[in-house]
Amino acid sequence: MNQIGPIFRALLRNKVGALLLALQIALTMTIIVNAIHMIENRSSMMARESGMDEANQFHLMYVGYKDSFNERVAVETDLLEIRKLNGVVDATQINSTPLSGGGWSMGLTTTPNSQDGTPVSLYFVDDHGLNTLGVELVAGENFSQTEVTYRLSNDKQWPQNILLTEAAAKNLFPDLTPAEMIGQTVFIRDDEPMTIKGIIDHLQAPWVQWSNVNNVMLVPQRGLWNANRYLVRTAPGERDRLMREVEELLLAKRDGRLIRNVTAMDEQRDDAYQDFFALQTVLWVIVTVLTLVTALGIVGMVSFTVNQRRKQIGTRRALGATKGDIMRQFMLENLLITGSGLIIGVASSIALNIWLVDTFSLPRIGWHYLPIAMVVLVIVGQLAVLGPARKAANLSPALATRTT
Amino acid sequence: MLKMTSVRKTFRTDTIETHALRDFDLQVEEGDFVAVTGPSGSGKTTFLNVAGLLETFDDGDYQLDGKSVQGMNDRQLAQLRNEKIGFIFQSFNLLPDLNLFDNVDVPLRYRGFNSAERKQRIEQALETVGLANRMGHYPAQLSGGQQQRVAIARALAGSPRFLLADEPTGNLDSNMASGVLDLLSEINAQGTTIIMVTHDPSLAQRAQRNIFVRDGQVTEVQTGTNIQELLQQTAQV
Numbered sequence: 257m258n259q260i261g262p263i264f265r266a267l268l269r270n271k272v273g274a275l276l277l278a279l280q281i282a283l284t285m286t287i288i289v290n291a292i293h294m295i296e297n298r299s300s301m302m303a304r305e306s307g308m309d310e311a312n313q314f315h316l317m318y319v320g321y322k323d324s325f326n327e328r329v330a331v332e333t334d335l336l337e338i339r340k341l342n343g344v345v346d347a348t349q350i351n352s353t354p355l356s357g358g359g360w361s362m363g364l365t366t367t368p369n370s371q372d373g374t375p376v377s378l379y380f381v382d383d384h385g386l387n388t389l390g391v392e393l394v395a396g397e398n399f400s401q402t403e404v405t406y407r408l409s410n411d412k413q414w415p416q417n418i419l420l421t422e423a424a425a426k427n428l429f430p431d432l433t434p435a436e437m438i439g440q441t442v443f444i445r446d447d448e449p450m451t452i453k454g455i456i457d458h459l460q461a462p463w464v465q466w467s468n469v470n471n472v473m474l475v476p477q478r479g480l481w482n483a484n485r486y487l488v489r490t491a492p493g494e495r496d497r498l499m500r501e502v503e504e505l506l507l508a509k510r511d512g513r514l515i516r517n518v519t520a521m522d523e524q525r526d527d528a529y530q531d532f533f534a535l536q537t538v539l540w541v542i543v544t545v546l547t548l549v550t551a552l553g554i555v556g557m558v559s560f561t562v563n564q565r566r567k568q569i570g571t572r573r574a575l576g577a578t579k580g581d582i583m584r585q586f587m588l589e590n591l592l593i594t595g596s597g598l599i600i601g602v603a604s605s606i607a608l609n610i611w612l613v614d615t616f617s618l619p620r621i622g623w624h625y626l627p628i629a630m631v632v633l634v635i636v637g638q639l640a641v642l643g644p645a646r647k648a649a650n651l652s653p654a655l656a657t658r659t660t
Numbered sequence: 661m662l663k664m665t666s667v668r669k670t671f672r673t674d675t676i677e678t679h680a681l682r683d684f685d686l687q688v689e690e691g692d693f694v695a696v697t698g699p700s701g702s703g704k705t706t707f708l709n710v711a712g713l714l715e716t717f718d719d720g721d722y723q724l725d726g727k728s729v730q731g732m733n734d735r736q737l738a739q740l741r742n743e744k745i746g747f748i749f750q751s752f753n754l755l756p757d758l759n760l761f762d763n764v765d766v767p768l769r770y771r772g773f774n775s776a777e778r779k780q781r782i783e784q785a786l787e788t789v790g791l792a793n794r795m796g797h798y799p800a801q802l803s804g805g806q807q808q809r810v811a812i813a814r815a816l817a818g819s820p821r822f823l824l825a826d827e828p829t830g831n832l833d834s835n836m837a838s839g840v841l842d843l844l845s846e847i848n849a850q851g852t853t854i855i856m857v858t859h860d861p862s863l864a865q866r867a868q869r870n871i872f873v874r875d876g877q878v879t880e881v882q883t884g885t886n887i888q889e890l891l892q893q894t895a896q897v
């Protein structure tokens with residue numbers, strides 16, 4: 257360590273080369289830190305619970321194409337028959353599901369005609385909705401069978417009672433406990449009142465990147481639309497069989513409809529996060545390549561320096577440097593360059609993150625990324641120097657007299 | 661004391677073997693000032709490198725201060741170089757990115773002296789060579805003669821027993837060369853043993869002892885011998 261003073265002073269004499277390498281390291285750190293931050297951010301988004309029992313659920317779409325197809329008869333008989341199938345836990349009609357990327361949202365307010373509404377996504381379900389989705393009531397009650405009504409494409413009216421996720425209700429009534437939220441009135445379409453009948457623990461909106469993804473409202477209605485969807489929950493291990501059986505059951509009715517998109521919920525999850533996966537892969541590749549390029553840059557730069565300084569190294573050996581002294585000299589020199597690069601890197605990492613936060617509303621970087629990245633890059637730098645430094649240490653002391 | 665007995669050194673490449681030293685016998689006493697002359701390629705630098713532990717040898721025995729250096733490991737050799745030997749090179753070999761102070765400091769740091777002792781030694785060594793007032797300068801800011809003085813200060817700072825110089829005046833004009841030789845004579849007068857390779861007969865005359873190397877072997881010559889003649893004879897053989 258007692259070589260550090262002269263090494264530092266010598267570096268200051270050769271600022272440009274050292275500075276360029278330091279800047280490369282700073283850039284590498286900046287990109288690595290933010291890339292890993294984005295990777296982790298996506299991972300934590302992917303780790304969020306949809307609120308459903310994904311391993312045991314699937315859904316399918318059906319579309320009537322004959323005039324004779326009666327949506328209302330179909331939904332009533334279909335659901336009765338599906339629920340009777342061996343291995344089916346429950347089934348409901350639903351307009352959309354979490355992770356599907358398509359759905360319906362509205363604004364709710366606590367006073368009529370108020371400007372700042374709370375956005376919620378809507379799922380139309382019947383009294384079997386909760387059980388089929390696999391969500392729990394925190395307070396209040398489920399819909400009763402009798403309050404489930406039918407909704408036509410052009411209906412504008414909203415039913416009396418609704419269920420809300422706790423997150424949505426907290427947005428509306430920050431100061432109330434779930435029990436106190438029961439019976440509260442919220443307004444939809446400016447001034448139509450609805451009553452909170454129950455609070456459910458957790459359920460995601462269909463859009464995984466939506467900032468209000470935890471705001472969900474369940475509405476006790478069945479749709480009589482052109483295309484409708486059933487969600488089916490099965491006993492563990494029975495789903496794959498029932499996906500075929502339910503489809504066959506509906507097709508066997510030959511009542512003039514098409515069955516489409518029979519989809520397992522976890523398959524749906526993979527689809528929903530496919531872009532995230534792709535982004536993470538690209539970012540990992542960037543992180544790896546950039547680290548490698550930086551390491552190779554260090555190897556190249558130090559090899560070049562060693563070659564340039566053959567005579568100096570021989571002279572140092574003649575003056576009493578051991579092989580270890582020569583190794584240490586190059587390691588220390590690299591440590592100083594890497595170190596100053598990393599100090600710049602801390603500042604630029606934070607700067608890039610601030611810009612990303614502002615521009616793409618990414619979350620703030622966790623401070624722990626910085627020391628970890630610094631340690632990793634110091635290790636990478638020292639490993640990269642190892643080869644050329646060893647070569648330098650093995651140069652003959654006779655180079656002091658033999659080179660001109 | 662430095663004693664070589666039948667030392668051999670052979671350089672081998674794919675195509676040729678060069679016997680740089682063969683049965684090289686030499687004893688240098690404490691306080692000697694030995695000038696080494698000889699034709700180019702005769703083995704002078706090889707001898708100095710072996711003597712200074714910069715190169716190993718193949719056969720024979722070499723004792724430095726009564727101890728055989730055969731079988732010493734790299735660390736021990738480095739320590740011996742550091743403590744007992746000072747080197748002066750034809751092209752000065754100062755480290756261009758270090759100022760004079762730091763240049764003289766190089767061997768002292770390897771020695772492990774504390775900073776107070778290093779400072780004192782550096783200042784005194786630079787004082788001795790008359791450059792104490794330029795400690796913050798860089799080698800490129802000095803003339804050749806001044807650079808060689810710094811190199812001498814660097815060699816001296818660790819108080820070595822032996823000073824080995826390979827054509828120390830080879831890159832200097834005669835004026836500067838003479839100044840450097842004055843300095844070496846002074847140092848020798850203080851008790852440091854000096855072995856100096858030179859191709860300049862007039863400088864060799866100023867050493868107390870002259871040896872002549874030919875085909876890797878030593879011949880003792882009387883100081884004051886016309887070395888120019890010897891060189892010409894060798895050329896004719």
Ligand SMILES: Nc1ncnc2c1ncn2[C@@H]1O[C@H](COP(=O)(O)OP(=O)(O)O)[C@@H](O)[C@H]1O
Nearest residue numbers: 671672678680699700701702703704705706707
């Ligand atoms: N590293 C080496 N490899 C091969 N041959 C060498 C090497 N170093 C020196 N020689 C040869 O050894 C002989 C002695 O060289 P040297 O001691 O440098 O001579 P001098 O210093 O007297 O001019 C020369 O023939 C030279 O070519």
Ligand SMILES: [Mg+2]
Nearest residue numbers: 704705706826
């Ligand atoms: Mg030579």
